[in-house]
């Protein structure tokens with residue numbers, strides 16, 4: 310019989326509306342034609358043409374696509390998730406670019422910003438004419454951002470920002486950085502044009518994961534900002550956490566894209582590869598691996614679509630986002646690694662996307678809340694006991 314694509318077996322398309330499917334298909338076409346042909350090269354050289362890509366992604370309409378107004382498309386949350394899945398089927402680095410732009414930088418301004426901040430930045434960020442980044446993590450404070458040392462102090466009406474942020478996606482190429490800092494009155498967010506004196510963003514090199522993504526340190530050396538730079542509607546850690554929730558939601562779908570691409574690659578390879586005079590796909594051990602992986606992929610997709618529907622109805626809770634992020638990233642990295650075994654030696658090269666996906670997912674496992682932190686969130690929901698410290 311004719312082989313069936315893993316998600317066809319589950320008929321998950323049945324759960325997706327026509328409009329959302331059309332958006333998904335447009336993003337898939339973009340990834341097939343504009344990302345897949347070049348991404349191996351970007352990964353190998355550790356460089357990404359961020360500006361050109363941002364413009365193309367802006368034209369495609371995926372930057373801040375689930376936000377309303379200010380040049381954003383205002384799609385459903387499910388459509389946004391499906392777009393993340395297609396982008397990450399290309400590479401987690403491309404999805405990261407879009408997540409950071411739309412869910413972190415733009416969402417922070419959209420949700421917590423003043424009308425002037427929104428007018429100034431959102432249309433340009435949506436069009437991909439400007440690039441945004443989001444600085445929360447510091448060298449000594451990742452899982453526990455509340456301990457941050459970056460400070461904003463007042464000088465007359467102005468604010469002066471001092472400190473270091475670490476592992477910031479898009480940092481070196483950004484036009485605007487949303488930076489979180491401790492003030493005398495809780496943690497606050499600031500909209501920082503990156504040409505402000507005292508701001509610099511050296512790129513972090515020697516990465517073995519997310520190589521097709523720019524990752525940087527942010528150095529804030531007495532950066533002077535006007536009073537209007539503060540995000541008026543965010544006070545305390547709930548501000549940045551609300552943005553992380555948005556990006557994590559995208560990862561629930563996104564990670565499955567990397568898994569799906571790995572699995573489809575492994576199936577195609579196993580059908581073509583002759584071993585002991587038969588296709589590798591015809592051996593029972595291979596089929597057991599493929600069946601188990603398809604099951605996890607399909608279960609992950611059902612979970613993602615369920616959470617997407619909750620989000621579209623305004624019901625999604627942050628501990629449910631943790632369920633999705635923990636499961637889908639954990640299963641996706643397991644799938645990518647297992648697919649690598651099916652490809653044998655060929656699996657370790659950039660000729661195939663599989664090990665690139667597996668390596669990328671190492672970052673995805675760690676950022677936006679590590680797996681351990683999401684376990685603790687779920688543990689707290691189940692027991693009422695916080696075990697973070």
Ligand code: FAD
Nearest residue numbers: 443444445446451452476477478519672676677679681697
């Ligand atoms: P740590 O917090 O030091 O954790 C180390 C280990 O300890 C982990 O296994 C962790 O799960 C475990 N651990 C921590 N706390 C507990 C606990 N209570 N109990 C048990 N175990 C625990 N940040 C941004 O602000 N903006 C970005 O754009 C951004 N982009 C990134 C891009 C990449 C490629 C990467 C790798 C990271 C990025 N990050 C970004 C940072 C990311 O969010 C942090 O790396 C993450 O929060 C983990 O922090 P950490 O690396 O300091 O690890």
